[in-house]
Amino acid sequence: MAANPGVPEPALKLDTERTPTETIVRCVGKITVETAPLLQESVRALIPGAKCIVVDLEHVAYIDSAGLGALMSVWSSARKKSAEVGFRWPEPHGVAPYEVKLVHFNDYVRKLLRITRLDKVFGVPDESPGDEH
Numbered sequence: 001m002a003a004n005p006g007v008p009e010p011a012l013k014l015d016t017e018r019t020p021t022e023t024i025v026r027c028v029g030k031i032t033v034e035t036a037p038l039l040q041e042s043v044r045a046l047i048p049g050a051k052c053i054v055v056d057l058e059h060v061a062y063i064d065s066a067g068l069g070a071l072m073s074v075w076s077s078a079r080k081k082s083a084e085v086g087f088r089w090p091e092p093h094g095v096a097p098y099e100v101k102l103v104h105f106n107d108y109v110r111k112l113l114r115i116t117r118l119d120k121v122f123g124v125p126d127e128s129p130g131d132e133h
Helices: 037-049 065-080 108-116 118-122
Strands: 012-018 024-030 052-061 099-103
Touching: 012 037, 024 037, 024 065, 037 052, 037 065, 052 065, 052 108, 065 099, 065 118, 108 118
Parallel strands: 024 052, 052 099
Antiparallel strands: 012 024
């Protein structure tokens, strides 16, 4: 079915997939002051039922300060449920009871996290095998 030309596409689309070991939230679009509440509410709602939540940022074109705040907020919410929450890469750092991971950074997202020094907070490696696109 073709999209309705009179209805604009949402600025942020979230697709959720549950696997036996994790819940994946694929983000497509922009994480901004308008869309940050959607991301926060959607991911926070998953925390009680998922030990590991993966936030896939591969198709995120833009993140503003409210978007960065939303990422910090969901990380903090998950951290309150666990002693250790961080970003896990292909080589696991250990299994935490609750975990939020960001994966598949495009160059824009990686640079933004580095400039704001959130890469250090989240333990983002300089390069990740899933980032090469």
